Amino acid sequence: MFLFGIPFSKGYFLKEEDNYTIKWKVENFDFGWKISWSVKGNVGDLEIFKIKNKDNFRVFSFFAFSDAQLMSFLKIFNGEIKILEEDDDLIFKVSYEQKFFEKFTPEESFVMLNFEDKLVLLNFLRNLLKKENEQKRKSKLLKLVEEEYLIANNIKEVDMNLKGKVIILNDFIDKYNSEEIQKLRKNNLVFAKSRNYLENISDVDGFIINGDFEEIYLISNITNLILLDFEDNFDLEWKNLFRNVHLDGINQNTDFVESIVKIKNEDNYYIVEYLTGNEKVFLKLDFSNKKYIKEKIPFININKNKVLRDDGRIFNFYGGDEK
């Protein structure tokens, strides 16, 4: 484990670089350690913490955990949290972009918690975050959402009200018994499944993509079980989902995910609305008939003509011929 690029150890530290200075402290904390730091100068991307063997870790929006270990950002005022998986490493970063800090920033923090019982750790983290969010000086909103909580906790309580949620299953769920699946099914849930799980459960409704439509593997390559609740973080979770899946016939890249403007639920459809250069595409995901329909509409309802002038300026002409 590396902290700010040097092997992890307890105490107070100061590191001076050409463009910036970091000071940090590592202190004992319930269940583990708390790391607090502040920075000065032009920091750019700052590596907080690096774990050499990431295999046991599952990564979520702002935390990661293994069987008995939970690493989480706790308080962030500036910059963007990034958790990167590179080769065998798991890297926790904060990107301060171009920001320049004239004096030391308010302390930001990170916790490392160790305990056999994941539920205890998750509840502990949840309480810590709750306290942070009640502080007068607000950190960026770090909230352990219900979905992550359940996922992280291996979804012990599936009988909670799951109506209207979308569930993506994959091999991770093998631990899961078919009785639970039946419960989900009774609640009219929609399933999306990865191929390696399909064979085992024949009677699950779902978003199963095989053959003509089924061979497309609209959703494959899923490494996590994802529970989507469209009341709270619906759009966000869908976007996360699409980050992890391969969509046939669509240029799959981060641009695609970024170009999604809306995902909504309409009767039997989920409609994913995204933009390409000059058109808006509606991808209707039809679960009951197990197919999807792609509809394109011009992104704008007006003629457009781009002209590059000799002086290098771009002129965009609109309208003209009345439609």
Next chain:
Amino acid sequence: MMELRYNPLTDEWIIVSAETQKRPVQPSKNQCPICPGGVEFPDTVYDLVAFENRFPSLKKEPPKVDDKGYGPFRKKESYGVCEVVVYTSEHDSSFPKMPLLQIEKLVEMWVDRTFELSKNDFVKSVFIFENRGKEVGASLPHPHGQIYAFPFIPKRIETKLKAMQTWYIENKKCVICEVLGSEKKERIVAETTHFVALVPFYARFPYEVHVYPKRHISNLLEFHDEEKKDFARILKIVTMKYDKLFEQEFPYMMMFFQSPFNTEDFSDFFHFHVEFNPPKRDKDKLKWMASVETGTWTFINPVLPEEAAKMLREVEVDF
């Protein structure tokens, strides 16, 4: 000479653009640079057009700033785009005078400009605005607005984001959605299917009007087709009411506030909105951005918002 300079006293960026000094000032009609046949369109006819400003304050490829400053004096490159948005080729028209169809086309153009400009990674904020009237420094009478695509989130927008985020955390609701749910008739100026125009409870200018979409939308890209058409309608209503209020070409600053691009997602709590900030406090009187307003961001509003709303509501317009 163009660069961004950092003000550590207020944590904000200043755009230094010495070239803007060369801008034309109130040319006569036969010199209008944006009329067909004018200096920008010597042999071109057009309907609507958005083009890069001849004298931009921000550029896609700005001059390099090799020396990034020293001590408290920081600077960096002026990345960004400044566009002029010409609403119509008719020099003597104006926003309220334009046919609804023309404004609908303008809305389409704004949506597309937002989309195109937001595709530049360096763009964090797309700010669409119009300065109407010499009272607010408009240098050309020809109907047009502008767009600044900023490489940072400007200070007042940052203030809005923070306030709206705090409200959202504390109340679990978008603040504008909540305002819309709580507004009674007394401050409403006009209402259409998808929009409400009102003099806000917290108006800073005497005849300030805000336009809020009823649906929670954070930027122009999320507008449905019906909303785009309806947006054109409400803007026409508001600007027509302004002109009829004192039977004069009513000067205003019209500004669109959209959620930022290419940075964190603010869409849950940021609600797209338009602000009209008119400088008039009466038919012949101006309200200046003077020391208190400029220096402290504190506004003294001499007109009760409910009164202003009533006056504007009672101005009847039809088209």
